[in-house]
Amino acid sequence: MNYERELLKGSTDSLLLCLIKNQPMYGYQIIKEIDKRSKGYFQFKEGTLYPALHRLERSGLIQGRWQRLPSGQERRYYYITPKGQKALVERLAIWQDFSTAVALIIQPTTG
Amino acid sequence: MPAKSSYTDSLKDYLRLEPTIENDVVRELNTHFEDKSHELIESGLSEEEASNTAAKLFGSPRIVAKQMYEVYSQGSWRQALFAALPHLLVAALFALHCWQNTIWLLGIIIAVACSVIYGWCHGKPAWLFPWLGYCLSPVIAIGILLIYLPGSWTWLAAIAYIPLALLVIVPVTKQTIRKDWLFASLMLLPVPIVLGWMLALELEDKVMWYQQLHELASPIALSFVVLALTVATFIRIRQRRVKVGALLMLEILILLMMALRGNSAISFGGWLLLGLLALILLLGPALLERKIREADQKPLKPSNKSAH
Numbered sequence: 376m377n378y379e380r381e382l383l384k385g386s387t388d389s390l391l392l393c394l395i396k397n398q399p400m401y402g403y404q405i406i407k408e409i410d411k412r413s414k415g416y417f418q419f420k421e422g423t424l425y426p427a428l429h430r431l432e433r434s435g436l437i438q439g440r441w442q443r444l445p446s447g448q449e450r451r452y453y454y455i456t457p458k459g460q461k462a463l464v465e466r467l468a469i470w471q472d473f474s475t476a477v478a479l480i481i482q483p484t485t486g
Numbered sequence: 487m488p489a490k491s492s493y494t495d496s497l498k499d500y501l502r503l504e505p506t507i508e509n510d511v512v513r514e515l516n517t518h519f520e521d522k523s524h525e526l527i528e529s530g531l532s533e534e535e536a537s538n539t540a541a542k543l544f545g546s547p548r549i550v551a552k553q554m555y556e557v558y559s560q561g562s563w564r565q566a567l568f569a570a571l572p573h574l575l576v577a578a579l580f581a582l583h584c585w586q587n588t589i590w591l592l593g594i595i596i597a598v599a600c601s602v603i604y605g606w607c608h609g610k611p612a613w614l615f616p617w618l619g620y621c622l623s624p625v626i627a628i629g630i631l632l633i634y635l636p637g638s639w640t641w642l643a644a645i646a647y648i649p650l651a652l653l654v655i656v657p658v659t660k661q662t663i664r665k666d667w668l669f670a671s672l673m674l675l676p677v678p679i680v681l682g683w684m685l686a687l688e689l690e691d692k693v694m695w696y697q698q699l700h701e702l703a704s705p706i707a708l709s710f711v712v713l714a715l716t717v718a719t720f721i722r723i724r725q726r727r728v729k730v731g732a733l734l735m736l737e738i739l740i741l742l743m744m745a746l747r748g749n750s751a752i753s754f755g756g757w758l759l760l761g762l763l764a765l766i767l768l769l770g771p772a773l774l775e776r777k778i779r780e781a782d783q784k785p786l787k788p789s790n791k792s793a794h
Contacts, residue, residue: 403518421545
């Protein structure tokens, strides 16, 4: 359980950047989207999500903006910044290399 | 939604962020709370049940506030340097034997006054408080000098001085504590050190005092350099408990350095009292903050109830 938490902790920022990259989203929407896309595997708690979003915003990787919904309610949408896009590309490349290396060790060798 | 407002109130109690950031954070969490409650109501819960469940799902407001605090609590290196600057200027004053140089002294006074006015009018950032402490130091220094007045003049002057000094120190400290008690500790940090050095010098004998000041100039400068490092460390650290620990450890270290320097007029008991004063000035603001918050909340409670 702790191992799973540690893995998620290390990937939270990349997951959030990935989600926001295609479409600006607000906190509640992000939680729902992560839950839907991971088929319930990742269940982010609000207490984890918002500090992570604000940390990313403080690092200049994303930017939050208040926007009015058609219903009249206001939500804080997060947009990826050019710095965030660059960081995401780098992180995804590292992740690809890492997962390939892990797969090479875990999976039985053929031939 | 009583659970929502009680959650928001608890969160505000622990957040201690810049007012604009704090308002944004609370507003954002409120909108999430509303979305979550709405979803739970649609799934068949009553409004009260939905609100309570949403509050539970959010997790402890204390932990959420702590994590949010750690996002914003770390100042930049530039802020750390600017916060440490007043102590570095005082250290330079003694290291370069410039304490009688009018230009140096005037320069420091102008720098302190300008920084305090600018910081006070621009949202009271963390770097302001070490500067603010120096604004209060003349008040404390006058109090110490009263000890050396002849005979009953000390008592007469003290009667006039104490209320006037409190009139200046109390509102400033109270305002600072309202922002965050840790900033009041940061502001009052040099008091035991300034007091220690003033008591260590024999002010009654002018010739001896001048000679002593020359002898002690280097350790005085060193103590203010350590003070500057303490402030810079405080600004750079994220975790609140570590910030308190750093202030405590380094302040005690400076007092130990001063005591080990020897040949001072302060006895062992005097150093113990200075240590105790340092503890009171560092941790006392935490107790005062609790009292101030309790006093602030008392008149608000009936109006909160009527709002529901």
